[in-house]
Amino acid sequence: MKKKLFWIAIGQFISACAYCQILNANNLVATGLGGLATVFNRLTGADVQLLLIIMALPIFVWAFFSYSKKQIFYAGxxxxxxxxxVGIVNRFLPQFLTDPIAAAISGGVVGGIAGGIIMKQRVANGPESIVALYLKEKKGLSIGSYYLIINTVVIFSSIIYGDMTMIVYSLICTFVQSVVTDKLIIGFEKYYNVNIMSDQYLEITQFIRNDLNRGATFIQGMDTSNVKKKMLIQAVVNxxxxxxxxxxxxxxxxDSFICASISNNIIGRGFDVE
Structure with a gap:
Protein backbone atom coordinates (compact mmCIF):
# COMPACT_ATOMS: atom_id res chain seq x y z
CA MET A 1 0.00 0.00 0.00
CA LYS A 2 2.79 2.45 0.91
CA LYS A 3 4.51 1.72 -2.38
CA LYS A 4 1.31 2.47 -4.31
CA LEU A 5 0.81 5.74 -2.46
CA PHE A 6 4.43 6.73 -3.08
CA TRP A 7 4.22 6.19 -6.84
CA ILE A 8 0.81 7.85 -7.05
CA ALA A 9 2.27 10.91 -5.31
CA ILE A 10 5.25 10.95 -7.70
CA GLY A 11 3.02 10.54 -10.74
CA GLN A 12 0.65 13.29 -9.68
CA PHE A 13 3.54 15.68 -9.04
CA ILE A 14 4.75 15.11 -12.60
CA SER A 15 1.16 15.46 -13.84
CA ALA A 16 0.75 18.78 -12.03
CA CYS A 17 3.99 20.05 -13.59
CA ALA A 18 2.74 19.17 -17.06
CA TYR A 19 -0.68 20.70 -16.35
CA CYS A 20 0.50 24.00 -14.85
CA GLN A 21 3.94 24.69 -16.22
CA ILE A 22 3.48 23.43 -19.78
CA LEU A 23 -0.19 23.19 -20.83
CA ASN A 24 -1.75 26.11 -18.95
CA ALA A 25 1.36 28.24 -19.43
CA ASN A 26 1.07 27.87 -23.22
CA ASN A 27 -2.75 28.20 -23.44
CA LEU A 28 -3.31 24.51 -24.16
CA VAL A 29 -6.18 22.60 -22.60
CA ALA A 30 -5.72 19.41 -20.57
CA THR A 31 -8.24 16.58 -20.47
CA GLY A 32 -10.75 15.68 -17.76
CA LEU A 33 -11.62 17.91 -14.81
CA GLY A 34 -8.27 19.64 -15.10
CA GLY A 35 -9.24 20.85 -18.55
CA LEU A 36 -12.66 22.02 -17.36
CA ALA A 37 -10.99 23.88 -14.49
CA THR A 38 -8.75 25.64 -17.02
CA VAL A 39 -11.73 26.68 -19.14
CA PHE A 40 -13.67 28.07 -16.15
CA ASN A 41 -10.54 29.75 -14.80
CA ARG A 42 -10.00 31.67 -18.02
CA LEU A 43 -13.67 32.61 -18.25
CA THR A 44 -14.21 33.66 -14.62
CA GLY A 45 -10.75 34.12 -13.10
CA ALA A 46 -11.61 31.69 -10.29
CA ASP A 47 -8.77 29.84 -8.58
CA VAL A 48 -7.89 26.57 -10.34
CA GLN A 49 -7.45 24.61 -7.10
CA LEU A 50 -10.86 25.75 -5.85
CA LEU A 51 -12.48 24.78 -9.15
CA LEU A 52 -10.90 21.33 -9.02
CA ILE A 53 -12.30 20.76 -5.53
CA ILE A 54 -15.79 22.06 -6.34
CA MET A 55 -16.12 19.89 -9.45
CA ALA A 56 -14.82 16.71 -7.80
CA LEU A 57 -16.59 16.92 -4.44
CA PRO A 58 -20.10 15.89 -5.63
CA ILE A 59 -18.65 12.91 -7.50
CA PHE A 60 -16.74 11.67 -4.44
CA VAL A 61 -19.79 12.11 -2.17
CA TRP A 62 -21.93 10.08 -4.59
CA ALA A 63 -19.21 7.45 -5.06
CA PHE A 64 -18.75 7.08 -1.30
CA PHE A 65 -22.18 5.43 -1.10
CA SER A 66 -21.82 3.45 -4.34
CA TYR A 67 -18.34 1.88 -4.43
CA SER A 68 -15.85 0.21 -2.14
CA LYS A 69 -14.07 2.44 0.32
CA LYS A 70 -10.67 1.17 -0.84
CA GLN A 71 -11.37 2.27 -4.39
CA ILE A 72 -12.60 5.66 -3.24
CA PHE A 73 -9.57 6.07 -0.99
CA TYR A 74 -7.07 5.61 -3.82
CA ALA A 75 -9.06 7.81 -6.19
CA GLY A 76 -9.40 10.51 -3.53
CA VAL A 86 -1.13 22.35 -8.60
CA GLY A 87 -0.87 25.04 -5.93
CA ILE A 88 2.75 24.19 -5.15
CA VAL A 89 4.15 24.16 -8.68
CA ASN A 90 2.22 27.29 -9.66
CA ARG A 91 3.94 29.22 -6.88
CA PHE A 92 7.46 27.82 -6.87
CA LEU A 93 8.34 26.38 -10.29
CA PRO A 94 9.04 28.40 -13.46
CA GLN A 95 6.76 28.09 -16.47
CA PHE A 96 7.97 26.40 -19.62
CA LEU A 97 7.03 28.99 -22.24
CA THR A 98 7.59 27.88 -25.82
CA ASP A 99 5.85 27.61 -29.20
CA PRO A 100 2.56 25.64 -29.34
CA ILE A 101 3.86 22.54 -31.12
CA ALA A 102 6.80 22.15 -28.70
CA ALA A 103 4.39 22.67 -25.79
CA ALA A 104 1.97 20.07 -27.19
CA ILE A 105 4.69 17.44 -27.61
CA SER A 106 6.53 18.12 -24.35
CA GLY A 107 3.27 18.37 -22.40
CA GLY A 108 2.10 15.09 -23.91
CA VAL A 109 5.36 13.32 -23.08
CA VAL A 110 5.50 14.57 -19.47
CA GLY A 111 1.77 13.95 -18.94
CA GLY A 112 2.08 10.50 -20.49
CA ILE A 113 4.91 9.59 -18.14
CA ALA A 114 2.77 10.68 -15.20
CA GLY A 115 -0.23 8.72 -16.49
CA GLY A 116 1.88 5.60 -16.99
CA ILE A 117 3.30 5.76 -13.47
CA ILE A 118 -0.17 6.13 -11.92
CA MET A 119 -1.96 3.57 -14.10
CA LYS A 120 0.70 0.93 -13.37
CA GLN A 121 -0.53 1.05 -9.75
CA ARG A 122 -3.89 -0.34 -10.98
CA VAL A 123 -6.04 2.10 -9.01
CA ALA A 124 -8.66 4.69 -9.90
CA ASN A 125 -6.75 7.93 -10.38
CA GLY A 126 -9.55 10.43 -9.83
CA PRO A 127 -13.27 11.17 -10.11
CA GLU A 128 -13.22 10.71 -13.90
CA SER A 129 -12.22 7.05 -13.40
CA ILE A 130 -15.13 6.48 -11.02
CA VAL A 131 -17.63 7.94 -13.49
CA ALA A 132 -16.09 5.81 -16.26
CA LEU A 133 -16.52 2.69 -14.11
CA TYR A 134 -20.17 3.54 -13.40
CA LEU A 135 -21.01 4.11 -17.09
CA LYS A 136 -19.30 0.86 -18.03
CA GLU A 137 -21.21 -1.15 -15.42
CA LYS A 138 -24.64 0.50 -15.77
CA LYS A 139 -24.76 1.81 -19.35
CA GLY A 140 -22.40 -0.52 -21.18
CA LEU A 141 -20.22 2.38 -22.37
CA SER A 142 -16.59 1.34 -22.73
CA ILE A 143 -14.00 3.26 -20.73
CA GLY A 144 -12.16 4.21 -23.90
CA SER A 145 -15.34 5.65 -25.46
CA TYR A 146 -16.10 7.58 -22.29
CA TYR A 147 -12.68 9.23 -22.21
CA LEU A 148 -12.89 9.98 -25.93
CA ILE A 149 -16.24 11.75 -25.48
CA ILE A 150 -15.41 13.69 -22.32
CA ASN A 151 -11.97 14.76 -23.50
CA THR A 152 -13.29 15.90 -26.88
CA VAL A 153 -16.01 17.95 -25.17
CA VAL A 154 -13.53 19.50 -22.73
CA ILE A 155 -10.97 20.44 -25.36
CA PHE A 156 -13.50 21.85 -27.83
CA SER A 157 -15.17 23.87 -25.05
CA SER A 158 -12.06 26.05 -25.06
CA ILE A 159 -13.30 27.58 -28.34
CA ILE A 160 -15.25 29.96 -26.07
CA TYR A 161 -12.09 31.91 -25.33
CA GLY A 162 -9.49 30.50 -27.71
CA ASP A 163 -9.19 29.57 -31.35
CA MET A 164 -9.17 26.38 -33.41
CA THR A 165 -5.39 26.41 -33.70
CA MET A 166 -4.93 25.93 -29.96
CA ILE A 167 -7.58 23.21 -29.98
CA VAL A 168 -5.62 21.32 -32.63
CA TYR A 169 -2.44 21.60 -30.56
CA SER A 170 -4.34 20.40 -27.47
CA LEU A 171 -5.56 17.35 -29.42
CA ILE A 172 -1.98 16.64 -30.52
CA CYS A 173 -0.89 16.82 -26.89
CA THR A 174 -3.64 14.37 -25.88
CA PHE A 175 -2.59 11.93 -28.61
CA VAL A 176 1.09 12.09 -27.60
CA GLN A 177 0.14 11.60 -23.96
CA SER A 178 -1.93 8.48 -24.71
CA VAL A 179 0.90 6.96 -26.79
CA VAL A 180 3.51 7.58 -24.08
CA THR A 181 1.22 6.19 -21.38
CA ASP A 182 0.59 3.03 -23.42
CA LYS A 183 4.31 2.56 -24.02
CA LEU A 184 5.08 2.82 -20.31
CA ILE A 185 2.37 0.31 -19.45
CA ILE A 186 2.85 -2.17 -22.30
CA GLY A 187 6.54 -1.57 -22.93
CA PHE A 188 8.62 -0.33 -25.84
CA GLU A 189 9.65 -3.77 -27.04
CA LYS A 190 7.33 -5.44 -29.54
CA TYR A 191 6.71 -9.16 -29.19
CA TYR A 192 5.14 -11.46 -31.74
CA ASN A 193 3.17 -14.68 -31.45
CA VAL A 194 4.58 -16.86 -34.24
CA ASN A 195 2.85 -19.90 -35.75
CA ILE A 196 4.94 -22.06 -38.07
CA MET A 197 3.61 -25.01 -40.08
CA SER A 198 6.48 -27.05 -41.50
CA ASP A 199 7.78 -30.55 -42.09
CA GLN A 200 11.09 -29.33 -40.66
CA TYR A 201 9.61 -28.74 -37.23
CA LEU A 202 12.44 -30.44 -35.33
CA GLU A 203 15.12 -28.31 -36.98
CA ILE A 204 13.08 -25.11 -36.53
CA THR A 205 12.36 -25.88 -32.87
CA GLN A 206 16.03 -26.60 -32.24
CA PHE A 207 16.91 -23.25 -33.82
CA ILE A 208 14.36 -21.41 -31.64
CA ARG A 209 15.57 -23.08 -28.45
CA ASN A 210 19.32 -23.09 -29.02
CA ASP A 211 19.99 -20.03 -31.15
CA LEU A 212 17.25 -17.70 -29.91
CA ASN A 213 16.93 -19.09 -26.36
CA ARG A 214 13.15 -19.08 -26.61
CA GLY A 215 10.59 -21.74 -25.79
CA ALA A 216 8.38 -23.42 -28.38
CA THR A 217 5.17 -25.46 -28.27
CA PHE A 218 4.07 -28.28 -30.59
CA ILE A 219 0.44 -28.50 -31.74
CA GLN A 220 -0.76 -31.33 -34.00
CA GLY A 221 -2.16 -29.79 -37.21
CA MET A 222 -3.57 -30.83 -40.56
CA ASP A 223 -2.71 -29.41 -43.99
CA THR A 224 -6.08 -29.30 -45.80
CA SER A 225 -4.48 -28.97 -49.24
CA ASN A 226 -3.22 -32.56 -49.18
CA VAL A 227 -4.89 -33.86 -45.97
CA LYS A 228 -1.49 -34.43 -44.44
CA LYS A 229 -0.65 -34.21 -40.76
CA LYS A 230 1.85 -31.52 -39.85
CA MET A 231 3.27 -30.12 -36.64
CA LEU A 232 2.39 -26.52 -35.77
CA ILE A 233 5.09 -24.68 -33.82
CA GLN A 234 4.14 -21.77 -31.58
CA ALA A 235 6.62 -19.32 -30.06
CA VAL A 236 6.74 -15.75 -28.74
CA VAL A 237 9.71 -13.70 -29.95
CA ASN A 238 10.81 -10.10 -30.36
CA ASP A 255 6.15 -25.04 -48.42
CA SER A 256 6.68 -24.05 -44.77
CA PHE A 257 4.15 -21.45 -43.60
CA ILE A 258 4.70 -18.64 -41.05
CA CYS A 259 2.04 -16.42 -39.47
CA ALA A 260 3.03 -13.75 -36.91
CA SER A 261 0.90 -11.29 -34.92
CA ILE A 262 1.79 -8.64 -32.34
CA SER A 263 1.24 -9.89 -28.80
CA ASN A 264 0.81 -7.77 -25.66
CA ASN A 265 0.36 -8.56 -21.96
CA ILE A 266 3.05 -11.24 -21.90
CA ILE A 267 3.99 -12.57 -18.47
CA GLY A 268 6.46 -15.33 -17.83
CA ARG A 269 10.05 -16.53 -18.03
CA GLY A 270 12.11 -14.38 -20.38
CA PHE A 271 9.48 -11.65 -20.70
CA ASP A 272 8.75 -8.60 -18.56
CA VAL A 273 5.77 -7.11 -20.45
CA GLU A 274 2.63 -6.90 -18.34
Missing amino acids: FSYFMFTFY QQELIAIKEFVKSFHD
Whole structure:
Protein backbone atom coordinates (compact mmCIF):
# COMPACT_ATOMS: atom_id res chain seq x y z
CA MET A 1 0.00 0.00 0.00
CA LYS A 2 2.79 2.45 0.91
CA LYS A 3 4.51 1.72 -2.38
CA LYS A 4 1.31 2.47 -4.31
CA LEU A 5 0.81 5.74 -2.46
CA PHE A 6 4.43 6.73 -3.08
CA TRP A 7 4.22 6.19 -6.84
CA ILE A 8 0.81 7.85 -7.05
CA ALA A 9 2.27 10.91 -5.31
CA ILE A 10 5.25 10.95 -7.70
CA GLY A 11 3.02 10.54 -10.74
CA GLN A 12 0.65 13.29 -9.68
CA PHE A 13 3.54 15.68 -9.04
CA ILE A 14 4.75 15.11 -12.60
CA SER A 15 1.16 15.46 -13.84
CA ALA A 16 0.75 18.78 -12.03
CA CYS A 17 3.99 20.05 -13.59
CA ALA A 18 2.74 19.17 -17.06
CA TYR A 19 -0.68 20.70 -16.35
CA CYS A 20 0.50 24.00 -14.85
CA GLN A 21 3.94 24.69 -16.22
CA ILE A 22 3.48 23.43 -19.78
CA LEU A 23 -0.19 23.19 -20.83
CA ASN A 24 -1.75 26.11 -18.95
CA ALA A 25 1.36 28.24 -19.43
CA ASN A 26 1.07 27.87 -23.22
CA ASN A 27 -2.75 28.20 -23.44
CA LEU A 28 -3.31 24.51 -24.16
CA VAL A 29 -6.18 22.60 -22.60
CA ALA A 30 -5.72 19.41 -20.57
CA THR A 31 -8.24 16.58 -20.47
CA GLY A 32 -10.75 15.68 -17.76
CA LEU A 33 -11.62 17.91 -14.81
CA GLY A 34 -8.27 19.64 -15.10
CA GLY A 35 -9.24 20.85 -18.55
CA LEU A 36 -12.66 22.02 -17.36
CA ALA A 37 -10.99 23.88 -14.49
CA THR A 38 -8.75 25.64 -17.02
CA VAL A 39 -11.73 26.68 -19.14
CA PHE A 40 -13.67 28.07 -16.15
CA ASN A 41 -10.54 29.75 -14.80
CA ARG A 42 -10.00 31.67 -18.02
CA LEU A 43 -13.67 32.61 -18.25
CA THR A 44 -14.21 33.66 -14.62
CA GLY A 45 -10.75 34.12 -13.10
CA ALA A 46 -11.61 31.69 -10.29
CA ASP A 47 -8.77 29.84 -8.58
CA VAL A 48 -7.89 26.57 -10.34
CA GLN A 49 -7.45 24.61 -7.10
CA LEU A 50 -10.86 25.75 -5.85
CA LEU A 51 -12.48 24.78 -9.15
CA LEU A 52 -10.90 21.33 -9.02
CA ILE A 53 -12.30 20.76 -5.53
CA ILE A 54 -15.79 22.06 -6.34
CA MET A 55 -16.12 19.89 -9.45
CA ALA A 56 -14.82 16.71 -7.80
CA LEU A 57 -16.59 16.92 -4.44
CA PRO A 58 -20.10 15.89 -5.63
CA ILE A 59 -18.65 12.91 -7.50
CA PHE A 60 -16.74 11.67 -4.44
CA VAL A 61 -19.79 12.11 -2.17
CA TRP A 62 -21.93 10.08 -4.59
CA ALA A 63 -19.21 7.45 -5.06
CA PHE A 64 -18.75 7.08 -1.30
CA PHE A 65 -22.18 5.43 -1.10
CA SER A 66 -21.82 3.45 -4.34
CA TYR A 67 -18.34 1.88 -4.43
CA SER A 68 -15.85 0.21 -2.14
CA LYS A 69 -14.07 2.44 0.32
CA LYS A 70 -10.67 1.17 -0.84
CA GLN A 71 -11.37 2.27 -4.39
CA ILE A 72 -12.60 5.66 -3.24
CA PHE A 73 -9.57 6.07 -0.99
CA TYR A 74 -7.07 5.61 -3.82
CA ALA A 75 -9.06 7.81 -6.19
CA GLY A 76 -9.40 10.51 -3.53
CA PHE A 77 -5.73 10.36 -2.56
CA SER A 78 -4.65 10.56 -6.18
CA TYR A 79 -6.89 13.55 -6.91
CA PHE A 80 -5.94 15.28 -3.66
CA MET A 81 -2.23 14.99 -4.49
CA PHE A 82 -2.79 16.46 -7.94
CA THR A 83 -4.83 19.36 -6.55
CA PHE A 84 -2.27 19.97 -3.81
CA TYR A 85 0.66 19.94 -6.24
CA VAL A 86 -1.13 22.35 -8.60
CA GLY A 87 -0.87 25.04 -5.93
CA ILE A 88 2.75 24.19 -5.15
CA VAL A 89 4.15 24.16 -8.68
CA ASN A 90 2.22 27.29 -9.66
CA ARG A 91 3.94 29.22 -6.88
CA PHE A 92 7.46 27.82 -6.87
CA LEU A 93 8.34 26.38 -10.29
CA PRO A 94 9.04 28.40 -13.46
CA GLN A 95 6.76 28.09 -16.47
CA PHE A 96 7.97 26.40 -19.62
CA LEU A 97 7.03 28.99 -22.24
CA THR A 98 7.59 27.88 -25.82
CA ASP A 99 5.85 27.61 -29.20
CA PRO A 100 2.56 25.64 -29.34
CA ILE A 101 3.86 22.54 -31.12
CA ALA A 102 6.80 22.15 -28.70
CA ALA A 103 4.39 22.67 -25.79
CA ALA A 104 1.97 20.07 -27.19
CA ILE A 105 4.69 17.44 -27.61
CA SER A 106 6.53 18.12 -24.35
CA GLY A 107 3.27 18.37 -22.40
CA GLY A 108 2.10 15.09 -23.91
CA VAL A 109 5.36 13.32 -23.08
CA VAL A 110 5.50 14.57 -19.47
CA GLY A 111 1.77 13.95 -18.94
CA GLY A 112 2.08 10.50 -20.49
CA ILE A 113 4.91 9.59 -18.14
CA ALA A 114 2.77 10.68 -15.20
CA GLY A 115 -0.23 8.72 -16.49
CA GLY A 116 1.88 5.60 -16.99
CA ILE A 117 3.30 5.76 -13.47
CA ILE A 118 -0.17 6.13 -11.92
CA MET A 119 -1.96 3.57 -14.10
CA LYS A 120 0.70 0.93 -13.37
CA GLN A 121 -0.53 1.05 -9.75
CA ARG A 122 -3.89 -0.34 -10.98
CA VAL A 123 -6.04 2.10 -9.01
CA ALA A 124 -8.66 4.69 -9.90
CA ASN A 125 -6.75 7.93 -10.38
CA GLY A 126 -9.55 10.43 -9.83
CA PRO A 127 -13.27 11.17 -10.11
CA GLU A 128 -13.22 10.71 -13.90
CA SER A 129 -12.22 7.05 -13.40
CA ILE A 130 -15.13 6.48 -11.02
CA VAL A 131 -17.63 7.94 -13.49
CA ALA A 132 -16.09 5.81 -16.26
CA LEU A 133 -16.52 2.69 -14.11
CA TYR A 134 -20.17 3.54 -13.40
CA LEU A 135 -21.01 4.11 -17.09
CA LYS A 136 -19.30 0.86 -18.03
CA GLU A 137 -21.21 -1.15 -15.42
CA LYS A 138 -24.64 0.50 -15.77
CA LYS A 139 -24.76 1.81 -19.35
CA GLY A 140 -22.40 -0.52 -21.18
CA LEU A 141 -20.22 2.38 -22.37
CA SER A 142 -16.59 1.34 -22.73
CA ILE A 143 -14.00 3.26 -20.73
CA GLY A 144 -12.16 4.21 -23.90
CA SER A 145 -15.34 5.65 -25.46
CA TYR A 146 -16.10 7.58 -22.29
CA TYR A 147 -12.68 9.23 -22.21
CA LEU A 148 -12.89 9.98 -25.93
CA ILE A 149 -16.24 11.75 -25.48
CA ILE A 150 -15.41 13.69 -22.32
CA ASN A 151 -11.97 14.76 -23.50
CA THR A 152 -13.29 15.90 -26.88
CA VAL A 153 -16.01 17.95 -25.17
CA VAL A 154 -13.53 19.50 -22.73
CA ILE A 155 -10.97 20.44 -25.36
CA PHE A 156 -13.50 21.85 -27.83
CA SER A 157 -15.17 23.87 -25.05
CA SER A 158 -12.06 26.05 -25.06
CA ILE A 159 -13.30 27.58 -28.34
CA ILE A 160 -15.25 29.96 -26.07
CA TYR A 161 -12.09 31.91 -25.33
CA GLY A 162 -9.49 30.50 -27.71
CA ASP A 163 -9.19 29.57 -31.35
CA MET A 164 -9.17 26.38 -33.41
CA THR A 165 -5.39 26.41 -33.70
CA MET A 166 -4.93 25.93 -29.96
CA ILE A 167 -7.58 23.21 -29.98
CA VAL A 168 -5.62 21.32 -32.63
CA TYR A 169 -2.44 21.60 -30.56
CA SER A 170 -4.34 20.40 -27.47
CA LEU A 171 -5.56 17.35 -29.42
CA ILE A 172 -1.98 16.64 -30.52
CA CYS A 173 -0.89 16.82 -26.89
CA THR A 174 -3.64 14.37 -25.88
CA PHE A 175 -2.59 11.93 -28.61
CA VAL A 176 1.09 12.09 -27.60
CA GLN A 177 0.14 11.60 -23.96
CA SER A 178 -1.93 8.48 -24.71
CA VAL A 179 0.90 6.96 -26.79
CA VAL A 180 3.51 7.58 -24.08
CA THR A 181 1.22 6.19 -21.38
CA ASP A 182 0.59 3.03 -23.42
CA LYS A 183 4.31 2.56 -24.02
CA LEU A 184 5.08 2.82 -20.31
CA ILE A 185 2.37 0.31 -19.45
CA ILE A 186 2.85 -2.17 -22.30
CA GLY A 187 6.54 -1.57 -22.93
CA PHE A 188 8.62 -0.33 -25.84
CA GLU A 189 9.65 -3.77 -27.04
CA LYS A 190 7.33 -5.44 -29.54
CA TYR A 191 6.71 -9.16 -29.19
CA TYR A 192 5.14 -11.46 -31.74
CA ASN A 193 3.17 -14.68 -31.45
CA VAL A 194 4.58 -16.86 -34.24
CA ASN A 195 2.85 -19.90 -35.75
CA ILE A 196 4.94 -22.06 -38.07
CA MET A 197 3.61 -25.01 -40.08
CA SER A 198 6.48 -27.05 -41.50
CA ASP A 199 7.78 -30.55 -42.09
CA GLN A 200 11.09 -29.33 -40.66
CA TYR A 201 9.61 -28.74 -37.23
CA LEU A 202 12.44 -30.44 -35.33
CA GLU A 203 15.12 -28.31 -36.98
CA ILE A 204 13.08 -25.11 -36.53
CA THR A 205 12.36 -25.88 -32.87
CA GLN A 206 16.03 -26.60 -32.24
CA PHE A 207 16.91 -23.25 -33.82
CA ILE A 208 14.36 -21.41 -31.64
CA ARG A 209 15.57 -23.08 -28.45
CA ASN A 210 19.32 -23.09 -29.02
CA ASP A 211 19.99 -20.03 -31.15
CA LEU A 212 17.25 -17.70 -29.91
CA ASN A 213 16.93 -19.09 -26.36
CA ARG A 214 13.15 -19.08 -26.61
CA GLY A 215 10.59 -21.74 -25.79
CA ALA A 216 8.38 -23.42 -28.38
CA THR A 217 5.17 -25.46 -28.27
CA PHE A 218 4.07 -28.28 -30.59
CA ILE A 219 0.44 -28.50 -31.74
CA GLN A 220 -0.76 -31.33 -34.00
CA GLY A 221 -2.16 -29.79 -37.21
CA MET A 222 -3.57 -30.83 -40.56
CA ASP A 223 -2.71 -29.41 -43.99
CA THR A 224 -6.08 -29.30 -45.80
CA SER A 225 -4.48 -28.97 -49.24
CA ASN A 226 -3.22 -32.56 -49.18
CA VAL A 227 -4.89 -33.86 -45.97
CA LYS A 228 -1.49 -34.43 -44.44
CA LYS A 229 -0.65 -34.21 -40.76
CA LYS A 230 1.85 -31.52 -39.85
CA MET A 231 3.27 -30.12 -36.64
CA LEU A 232 2.39 -26.52 -35.77
CA ILE A 233 5.09 -24.68 -33.82
CA GLN A 234 4.14 -21.77 -31.58
CA ALA A 235 6.62 -19.32 -30.06
CA VAL A 236 6.74 -15.75 -28.74
CA VAL A 237 9.71 -13.70 -29.95
CA ASN A 238 10.81 -10.10 -30.36
CA GLN A 239 11.22 -8.29 -33.68
CA GLN A 240 14.85 -9.24 -34.27
CA GLU A 241 14.16 -12.89 -33.42
CA LEU A 242 11.18 -12.92 -35.78
CA ILE A 243 13.42 -11.80 -38.64
CA ALA A 244 15.91 -14.55 -37.76
CA ILE A 245 13.16 -17.20 -37.76
CA LYS A 246 11.87 -16.03 -41.15
CA GLU A 247 15.33 -16.26 -42.68
CA PHE A 248 15.94 -19.70 -41.16
CA VAL A 249 12.63 -21.13 -42.39
CA LYS A 250 13.13 -19.64 -45.88
CA SER A 251 16.43 -21.51 -46.14
CA PHE A 252 14.54 -24.81 -46.48
CA HIS A 253 12.93 -23.68 -49.78
CA ASP A 254 9.82 -25.75 -49.12
CA ASP A 255 6.15 -25.04 -48.42
CA SER A 256 6.68 -24.05 -44.77
CA PHE A 257 4.15 -21.45 -43.60
CA ILE A 258 4.70 -18.64 -41.05
CA CYS A 259 2.04 -16.42 -39.47
CA ALA A 260 3.03 -13.75 -36.91
CA SER A 261 0.90 -11.29 -34.92
CA ILE A 262 1.79 -8.64 -32.34
CA SER A 263 1.24 -9.89 -28.80
CA ASN A 264 0.81 -7.77 -25.66
CA ASN A 265 0.36 -8.56 -21.96
CA ILE A 266 3.05 -11.24 -21.90
CA ILE A 267 3.99 -12.57 -18.47
CA GLY A 268 6.46 -15.33 -17.83
CA ARG A 269 10.05 -16.53 -18.03
CA GLY A 270 12.11 -14.38 -20.38
CA PHE A 271 9.48 -11.65 -20.70
CA ASP A 272 8.75 -8.60 -18.56
CA VAL A 273 5.77 -7.11 -20.45
CA GLU A 274 2.63 -6.90 -18.34
